[in-house]
Amino acid sequence: MKLSLAPLFCCLLIPTAWADDSGGLQKGEAPPPPHAIDDGYRGTENARTMTVEQAKEMHDGATISLRGNLIDGSGGDKYKFRDKTGEIDTIIPKSVFDGRTVEPDNMISINGSLDKKMTPPVVRVDHIQK
Structure with a gap:
């Protein structure tokens, strides 16, 4: 019985060794235009998510939660x-x-804190959710 479980266990571990862990922004298709971004009803999540316009008006160090697209990496x-x-x-x-x-x-969705000491203000992200 031990011999039949060992090959099965090894087969389950092999795909994780081949996994690509590069991550990050993959520049492929263009993002949707701003007027077409509508993610629909999200229940209680809508109460916690703010817009970029609202985030820019917050104080330095404010906790920010935004929903949208990463459009460019510099x-x-x-x-x-x-x-x-x-x-x-x-x-x-x-x-x-x-x-x-x-x-x-x-x-x-991104979560982080607003840094208004930088010009222009930036969000220092500590969590991303797809």
Whole structure:
């Protein structure tokens, strides 16, 4: 019985060894235009999510929760995020992607804090959800 379980166990481990863990923004298809971004009814999530326009008016260090698209990466960990109301610069460390890839047409949620000391203000992202 031990011999028959060992090959099965090895077969389950092999795909994880081949997994690509590069993650980050994959520039493929263009994101939808701002007027076409509508993610539908989300229940209680709508109460916690704000718009880019609202986020820019918050105080320095405010907790930010946005839903939209990552549309451009300018190298390193700097990205441009867009929703229906506008665009904002973000700083997303590679570790936040956790090996996941995000394309410009993927609707995502980001959570982080607003840094108004930088010009223009940026969101320092600590969590992404696809």
